[in-house]
Amino acid sequence: MYRVGLARGDKSYNTVKQALELIRDQITVPKDRPVLIKPNMVEPDVPLCATPVEAVYATLEFFAGLGIDRFIIAEGTALAGGETMRAFRDYGYLTLQEKFNVEFRNLHEDEKVVLEALNAHLDPVDIRLAKSLFTSYVVSVARMKTHVKVIATLSLKNIAIGAIHNPDRHSPPWHTIDPTQFSHLPRALNLSLARLAQALPIHLAVIDGVVGMEGNGPVKGTPVQSGVALAGTDALAVDLVGAELMGFDPRTIGYLWYLSRQRGLPREDVRVLGDDPTTCVTRYQPCDMLQELLAWWVPDWRNYLSGTYLRTPLS
Numbered sequence: 001m002y003r004v005g006l007a008r009g010d011k012s013y014n015t016v017k018q019a020l021e022l023i024r025d026q027i028t029v030p031k032d033r034p035v036l037i038k039p040n041m042v043e044p045d046v047p048l049c050a051t052p053v054e055a056v057y058a059t060l061e062f063f064a065g066l067g068i069d070r071f072i073i074a075e076g077t078a079l080a081g082g083e084t085m086r087a088f089r090d091y092g093y094l095t096l097q098e099k100f101n102v103e104f105r106n107l108h109e110d111e112k113v114v115l116e117a118l119n120a121h122l123d124p125v126d127i128r129l130a131k132s133l134f135t136s137y138v139v140s141v142a143r144m145k146t147h148v149k150v151i152a153t154l155s156l157k158n159i160a161i162g163a164i165h166n167p168d169r170h171s172p173p174w175h176t177i178d179p180t181q182f183s184h185l186p187r188a189l190n191l192s193l194a195r196l197a198q199a200l201p202i203h204l205a206v207i208d209g210v211v212g213m214e215g216n217g218p219v220k221g222t223p224v225q226s227g228v229a230l231a232g233t234d235a236l237a238v239d240l241v242g243a244e245l246m247g248f249d250p251r252t253i254g255y256l257w258y259l260s261r262q263r264g265l266p267r268e269d270v271r272v273l274g275d276d277p278t279t280c281v282t283r284y285q286p287c288d289m290l291q292e293l294l295a296w297w298v299p300d301w302r303n304y305l306s307g308t309y310l311r312t313p314l315s
Contacts (some may be wrong), residue, residue, distance in 0.1 A: 002237035002265065006245075006274040007229050012054040012210045016141075019231040020206065022273045026233045027066065029137050029202060036064055036072040036105075036136035040143055042218050043079055044087035048211075049219045051143045053092045055208040055229070059141050060100045069101055071086070074132055076162055084108065105132060108166050113312035114197055117192040121167035121177035122304065126311065127182050128165040129200070134314050137203050140235060144209030144242060145217040145224065147234045148287045148294075149184050150193065151253045152246055153218050154239040157269035160196035161209045186296040190254030191304045197236070197259055197309045205235035205244050214284040226282035228275075236263065237270040247283030254296030262305055 005022030009015030029035060037059060041052035060071060073093060077084045083107040088094055096102050110130035119125045142158035150157065161169060168182055183189060207230040214219035228245055232238040234260050243250040250256045250267055260266060287293070298304065 002232065002270045004232035004238050004241050004272050006232055006241065006272050006277055006280065008145065008227050008275045008280060009210060009229070010227055010231070010246055012052045012208050013058045015227070015229040016058040016206060016231070017057045017208050018064060019229040019274065020059065020082055023231055023233065029063070029068060030175055033135065033137045033182045034070060034072050035068050035139060036074055036132060037139045037141055038074055038133070038159055038162055039141050041075050041077050041084070041091065043082045044077055044090055046219050047091065048213050049217070050087065051141050052208055053096070055088055055161040055206065056093065057096060057139055059206055060102070061118050062094060064100065065113065066094055072099055072103045072105050072132065072136065073102055074105040074107050074130070076130065076166060078166070102151070107132065107162060112165060113310065115196065116194060116309040116311055118188040118304065119184050120183040120185050120188055122188055122191070122298070125180070125182055125292060127168040128167065129163040130165070133159065133163050133200055138201055139204045139206065140202050141206045141208070144212035144246060144303070145209050145302050146221055146287055147217050148282050149189055150255060151218050151286060151290065151293050152243050152248055154207055154242045155202065155235045156197045156255070157193060158241050159200050159202050160193050163196065163200055186254065190258060190296040191298060191301065194253035194258040194262070195309045197255065197290050198305070200269055202235040204233055206231045206233070206239040207238060209242070209245065211287070212246070212284065216287045224282060224284055226284070228280050237258065237267055239276060240267045240270055241272055243292060245277060245280050245282065247281055252294060258301060260306060
């Protein structure tokens, strides 16, 4: 039985801290790996698209209480020019160095490993990923948001898409659609996200839903006060509960369904600690394209998820 901490509140710092305390006994940080915290910052000029700095502060303070004294905060924004370090500055992240020993890292400038993803024809296409996410104790700290490509973006997608080198992730949504490149169309993208989630380690998942984004997220949505935070050592379990708290059936979100079936982890096998999830549901308005996003099903999906898709050996 997987356990997920759920807390209610109106401040990110307090609510995230409470959710983490609920699962404190599950967390063990190996001494030979740095703690890498990956927030979500799609763009540097839209505060609602970014993980609140207070949620990251609460996470850092929690780990400091466990004796961790060095951290990496890493992200790679989605703009063609990146501008990751400006996002850290403008969203107030650099102030975290006043209390914590933090290195800020632009994942687009990281050493790369290669993973086989899928194009629009479901044919293989290589994408480059940030190696730091494979060599660290990875903590995903995401804001709860709807999404114009996969319905909802939570802890798994925060790591999966954030890991991809900018030129490799941009084809369909940002430039002229090239069906031979990494695809953001529903069938291919949900399978690629499942591949990424199986390859990329996430050791702790934190979701700040105190103020989430609904509608045409992850950038053009509007704020919604849902007043919750989640934390757990199994990112899929956390995301299954997170989708439910947004008013979505997790079985309608392609990459969550694939991973749930692949692992044999239904929502019913996830135990929620803390607040009662049935009293914490806020029905998020989905994006305008919801009906087309539901066309993610691939009948022979197991054939696309049964291999080892990481092409770079990791020592």
